[in-house]
Structures are given as structure tokens and as C-alpha cells.
Amino acid sequence: MATRPHVCFDRILPRELFRPQATRPGRPGRVRAISPIGKAWMNGSTLHVRFIGGSAAQRAKAQEQAGWWTAVANLSLVFDNTPGAEIRISFDANDGAWSYVGTDCRDIPLNEATMNLGFLDGGTSAHEWGHALGLAHEHQNPAGGIQWNEPVVIREMAKSPNFWDAETTRHNILQRYRADQVNGTSFDPKSVMLYFFPADWTTNGIGTEANETLSAVDKQFIAGAKMYPKTAPTVDTATPLTVNARQRTAAAIGQFGEEDLFRFTVAQAGPHIVDTRGPSDVVMKLFGPDQPTRLIAEDDDSGYATNAKIAADLLPGDYWVQVRHYNRDSGVGDYSVKVRRA
Numbered sequence: 001m002a003t004r005p006h007v008c009f010d011r012i013l014p015r016e017l018f019r020p021q022a023t024r025p026g027r028p029g030r031v032r033a034i035s036p037i038g039k040a041w042m043n044g045s046t047l048h049v050r051f052i053g054g055s056a057a058q059r060a061k062a063q064e065q066a067g068w069w070t071a072v073a074n075l076s077l078v079f080d081n082t083p084g085a086e087i088r089i090s091f092d093a094n095d096g097a098w099s100y101v102g103t104d105c106r107d108i109p110l111n112e113a114t115m116n117l118g119f120l121d122g123g124t125s126a127h128e129w130g131h132a133l134g135l136a137h138e139h140q141n142p143a144g145g146i147q148w149n150e151p152v153v154i155r156e157m158a159k160s161p162n163f164w165d166a167e168t169t170r171h172n173i174l175q176r177y178r179a180d181q182v183n184g185t186s187f188d189p190k191s192v193m194l195y196f197f198p199a200d201w202t203t204n205g206i207g208t209e210a211n212e213t214l215s216a217v218d219k220q221f222i223a224g225a226k227m228y229p230k231t232a233p234t235v236d237t238a239t240p241l242t243v244n245a246r247q248r249t250a251a252a253i254g255q256f257g258e259e260d261l262f263r264f265t266v267a268q269a270g271p272h273i274v275d276t277r278g279p280s281d282v283v284m285k286l287f288g289p290d291q292p293t294r295l296i297a298e299d300d301d302s303g304y305a306t307n308a309k310i311a312a313d314l315l316p317g318d319y320w321v322q323v324r325h326y327n328r329d330s331g332v333g334d335y336s337v338k339v340r341r342a
């Protein structure tokens with residue numbers, strides 16, 4: 001019996017950890033499942049995948065469980081082993097199971113794996129794909145729900161096959177994300193992003209089940225407004241903006257979770273500001289230059305009221321602005337967007 005679970009850790013770029021981002025107090029928990037802020041790929045992206053080693057059976061399993069996510073998310077995965085693939089998967093049995101989170105994969109040298117599937121039991125590869133698409137660990141959800149028996153967890157993780165020291169176990173299991181590091185707060189006990197662990201790892205005797213498929217909440221979240229909704233526009237249908245246009249560009253949100261996409265070109269390097277105005281609560285992301293999968297910044301409420309505002313030094317090139325309706329309670333309606341040199 002597997003009393004000592006395989007525990008994955010989401011690899012975090014040392015220079016980043018999770019980008020700290022201010023959030024407003026008193027606006028908790030609008031969605032469930034959790035995603036580190038700013039690590040989602042642009043909605044509608046096509047990501048290429050390259051396998052580094054692995055048997056035909058291992059590769060097939062990795063690909064099959066990736067399909068669980070792309071069946072519901074507005075994201076395509078192409079398994080073409082192209083050298084420049086965003087996702088590179090190795091199968092080193094001595095290196096556990098892990099993945100970098102979302103767009104962090106872009107910062108890993110192309111000859112290195114961004115995901116390792118050292119074991120493939122149950123929903124392991126679905127779990128690692130969740131990381132690759134930008135999801136965090138449910139067991140580190142800031143809303144908690146797990147009362148760890150810390151000495152037991154530290155003792156068990158120090159054994160084979162993990163051999164973690166106490167500090168590593170604290171980082172990978174016991175520490176929760178801060179609420180301002182992640183999108184979403186309610187705990188989902190059925191999430192595939194929650195690892196199985198036995199009841200004696202907790203002080204209240206409540207362990208978790210081995211969640212081997214995507215939960216209803218996992219599917220809802222990955223296809224929802226914060227991640228990859230299918231009803232949204234794509235890179236090719238972006239509305240053009242002009243830097244320093246005399247008038248703001250009018251747009252409208254017709255329904256909850258709707259997303260608009262804009263595109264502009266920077267001719268001269270320098271500080272720029274992109275902002276929205278209007279009664280709708282929107283989240284804005286800025287991507288570029290020239291690569292629509294490269295996220296520069298994300299903002300929720302830095303602008304006026306619940307409007308979004310991003311200030312950034314931009315090099316010459318093409319940029320994309322993604323504006324997504326966020327809060328069902330604030331209603332939908334008209335808004336405007338503008339980009340200007342600061």
C-alpha cells in the first residue's frame with residue numbers, strides 16, 4: 001500500500017517566486033482552484049511539446065492526460081517535438097514528477113526539460129499539465145483546509161524516494177501561498193492539483209483521496225474567465241490600437257467572463273501606460289514584444305475604481321492587450337481602452 005505518496009513540487013524560478021501583486025482587501029474568493037498570478041499563457045495560445053526520451057507508452061500517457069485539459073480550455077497543444085517547443089518533457093525515473101508553472105517555462109533553456117514525469121501513476125501527468133498551464137498546488141491553497149501534522153510530514157518526506165530536508169518539505173507542502181500570490185481562494189478537495197496524502201499526516205485525522213481525474217471545479221476554472229475561456233477572441237482577431245490616439249477606443253463586455261483583445265505597435269522605446277475606463281470590473285494583461293505568449297504584466301484594479309492600468313517600459317515591437325471581464329457582481333457594459341507614452 002502506498003502510504004508514502006509521490007509528491008510533486010512546482011518548480012519556481014528563483015528570480016521570481018510568485019510576482020507579488022497588491023490586491024484589495026475585502027474582495028475574497030471569487031473563483032475556486034488557484035493559479036499563481038501572471039503565469040497563464042495567453043488565451044487561445046498554441047503550445048508546442050517536445051519529448052526528451054521516454055517510451056511510446058509513457059509519451060502516449062502524457063499526451064492523453066494533456067487532452068483532459070485541452071478538451072475544456074481554449075488552448076492547443078501540438079506534440080510535434082519541435083526544437084523550440086515551449087513544453088519539454090523528460091521521463092527521468094530518479095527525478096520525481098515536477099513542472100515549471102505556466103509561462104515560467106519560457107525562461108528555461110531550450111535544451112532542458114520544463115516537466116519531468118518520473119512516474120505516471122493515476123493522474124500524475126494531468127497534475128503536471130495543470131502546472132504547465134498555470135495552476136498551483138491545491139494543498140497550498142491559502143484558504144487552507146488541511147491541518148498538517150508537521151513533524152510527521154517532515155519525517156515521511158525525509159524518507160525514500162524524496163529524501164527532502166525539512167526546509168524543502170516546508171516549501172513544497174506545508175507553506176501556503178499568500179492570498180495575494182494566487183487567483184482564487186476556495187479549497188477544492190476534489191482537485192487533481194491536490195495530492196493524495198494519508199490521514200496521519202494531519203492533526204484532525206482527515207487525509208485526502210487520490211484525485212486521479214480533473215474535478216468539476218478544475219474544468220470550470222481552466223475554462224473560466226481567469227484562464228482559457230473558449231468564447232474569447234484570439235491573437236488574430238485583435239482590435240488595433242494606436243499609441244497616443246486622440247480618443248479612447250470604445251469596447252463592450254456583453255456577458256460575464258467575456259474577453260477582448262487589442263493590439264498596438266510601439267515605434268519608439270520608452271515608458272507607456274495602458275488603461276481601461278468604465279463601470280465593468282476587468283482584468284488586463286499585456287503581452288509582447290512580438291511574441292503573444294510572453295506576458296509582461298497583469299493588473300486588476302490599479303486604475304480608476306475597478307479599472308485596470310499597466311505602466312511599463314516598452315521596446316519597439318508589437319504588443320497585445322487582453323481585457324477580461326472579471327466580476328459577475330459588478331455587471332457588464334461599455335468600457336474604453338487607451339495606450340499612451342508616459
Ligand SMILES: [Zn+2]
Pocket residue numbers: 008009010127128131137
Ligand atoms: Zn504539483
